[in-house]
Amino acid sequence: MSTRSIVILGNGITGITAARNIRKRSDDDRITVVSGETDHHFSRTALMYIFMGDMTYADTKPYEDGFWPKNRIELKRGWVDAIDTTATRLTFSNGDSLPYDELIIATGSQPNRLGWPGQDLQGVQGLYSLQDLESMEKLCPTTKRAVIAGGGLIGVEVAEMLLTRGIAVTFLVREKSFWGSVLPEGESKLVGREILRHGIDLSLQSEIQEILPDAAGRARAVKTKAGDEIPCEMVFLTAGVSPNIAVARAAGVECDRGVLVDEFFRTATPHVWAGGDCAQHRTVPAGRRPVEQVWYTGKLHGEHIAANICGESLPYQPGIWFNSAKFFDIEYQTYGTVLPKPRDGEQSFYWEHPDGDKSIRVNFRGDTGELVGVNVFGIRHRHLVWEHWIAAGTTVTEAMSDLGAANFDPEFFRQYEPEIVAAFNAAHPQSAATLRTRKGLFTRVFQRLFKSASPRGAVAVSAMTP
Ligand SMILES: Cc1cc2nc3c(=O)[nH]c(=O)nc-3n(C[C@H](O)[C@H](O)[C@H](O)COP(=O)(O)OP(=O)(O)OC[C@H]3O[C@@H](n4cnc5c(N)ncnc54)[C@H](O)[C@@H]3O)c2cc1C
Missing domain, CATH: 3.50.50.60 (FAD/NAD(P)-binding domain)
Known part of the structure; x- marks a missing residue:
């Protein structure tokens, strides 16, 4: 060449x-x-x-x-x-x-700018680039309250950042629960509670009408569609990208x-x-x-x-969707497809710890029991195991029986599998699982995993590895 x-x-x-x-x-x-x-x-x-x-x-x-x-x-x-x-x-x-x-x-x-009056004022910005970060650094010392408009992952990051500088935060979210266009109700409420626990003024079903300027052309308040006026010195537009x-x-x-x-x-x-x-x-x-x-x-x-x-012919076959993120102290992982409401023919099992800060949702086909997707909050699970299970058409009963193999927390951490599986069996007696002991499970599942050919050869990809 x-x-x-x-x-x-x-x-x-x-x-x-x-x-x-x-x-x-x-x-x-x-x-x-x-x-x-x-x-x-x-x-x-x-x-x-x-x-x-x-x-x-x-x-x-x-x-x-x-x-x-x-x-x-x-x-x-x-x-x-x-x-x-x-x-x-x-x-x-x-x-x-x-x-x-x-x-x-x-x-x-x-970052999306949805055409709000006042969106180009000084003090109104998104968080995407290094220049956005520099602008935050400049304006934060003169900011007592910030309004974040748009619930999603970047909005939560901005809230966490501002709290570390002692800046009060009002979070305006258009939906009736946090990130409700992506998360099912249980998880959405769990994240909402975590946001409130950090002292954030979370305002659901609330939208910007306009951003009002001060005499120098900097944002001084947000007016909501409900007619409230929220005094603030910065406004973050985080309604997606x-x-x-x-x-x-x-x-x-x-x-x-x-x-x-x-x-x-x-x-x-x-x-x-x-x-x-x-x-x-x-x-x-x-x-x-x-x-x-x-x-x-x-x-x-x-x-x-x-x-x-470079002349190779490599078609794109990305395999199972996954993502991971963090909402303040709660880690989140998702594998496969979990929509806010299960699709026709799908069933959904949801377990939440009584503390309200850990949960797992497993969606599966109602006819065959094959896994469709999983959401995990507050417990670390293994990417490779869920990817393999979903790609290989593993049934929910098998996955529940081997749930310990998916858990990534060290063995001396508190384990939740017995409670999760008991709750699953109570909700789905026709698919009841018998939880296998954790010892040796991981090895057994991995042996199977590496022998089988998942769409991407069961190669792990970390969301954050450069
Ligand atoms: C705050 C934040 C947190 C995030 N956290 C996560 C996370 O935890 N996990 C995750 O999976 N994803 C996360 N994302 C998303 C992730 O960062 C993006 O998906 C990823 O960076 C996109 O990479 P890219 O190469 O496509 O584009 P970019 O990283 O956007 O790079 C594009 C570059 O092109 C430059 N450019 C554009 N137009 C021009 C032009 N006309 N002339 C010259 N240069 C130009 C841009 O300035 C930029 O530097 C996050 C994003 C943000 C903003």
Whole structure:
């Protein structure tokens, strides 16, 4: 293959994974990674820890600065204004231009701004970029109360961050329970209680009408649709994110919600590829969504783009959906599909500890008993085990009998399997399980797991591994 100039627009996990994996395959290609945000790749998921003082910005860079010249990956800082797909060239806001033979669009997401009056005032922002964090740092010392609008994972992170600076928080959530568009009622209420436990003023079924300015043009209050006025100095817009596709769309690259790609991450425009948060699959892989805005998906996309751009034919088969997050002190994991309400033909078993801070929900097919998905809150479970169980069509009875194998907490931690299985048997006597002892279980399940061929070869992928 002759020397090509491969330009990657975006230095997030998608772009950087593509760059590293192209270099592993090709010594000759010239690789340039472009970003307007930072000189070097950093872990976006760690933004909150920089603010809270647990990490420095330097700690969030998974690679030493010398890694890039050593691997002949050129880094170019600048905002791209336009892509000319006929002349195969990028134009920067400062007038620079950069030609490409192959272009990878990996421009990520942007926080939703829903057109509220006052949303462009000083003190109104989202939390996405390093610049957002810098703006928070600047404004927090003069902030007594902040309003967070939009319940979701980033909203909870912002709340936790602000509390560490002694800033009072009002959380406005449009739904009647927290993250109710994603979580079933039990889990949604559990998270709601955790938010209240931290002294946050959680206001459900509440929406912004407008944001009111002070004389200097900074937010001074939020007016809700119910007519309440909440004095505040900062407003965080956390009602989800959307694919950042303005530059791609303006260039005529075919887009819907995201940049449309086939199973090899090719767009409809010759020599243009796309992946990560900004991409949308034309054909949605089984059990997945057309646009997935999570870290490990970006990493998988980057790996696939690298293989395909280097001439391998690697179709995207991501396997079982999973995600993990943290709501203050409660960790959350989900595997497979758990919708707010089970689909027709599905059954749902839900157990919650009397303390109200631990729960498990297992959804399964009513006819065959095969697992469909699981949500776990406050107990750590093993990714590999649930992924295997769901992919292999394991029945709920088998999974309940082996539940100890899924538990990731050390053995000297309090175990909840006997209570969970007893509750399951009471609710589903026709599928009753006999809990096997934990000893040896893990080994047995793993032996089975590695012998079987799950869609992705049962390879573990950590949500947070760079
Ligand atoms: C606060 C926060 C916490 C999160 N926590 C988690 C988590 O716990 N787990 C999880 O799975 N996911 C989490 N996510 C989501 C995860 O970070 C994203 O899915 C992931 O970073 C997307 O990677 P990407 O490479 O597609 O895009 P990005 O990381 O967004 O990178 C795109 C880059 O392209 C640059 N860019 C865009 N347009 C241009 C242009 N025109 N010119 C120049 N540069 C441009 C952007 O500035 C950016 O640097 C979190 C996100 C946020 C914001």
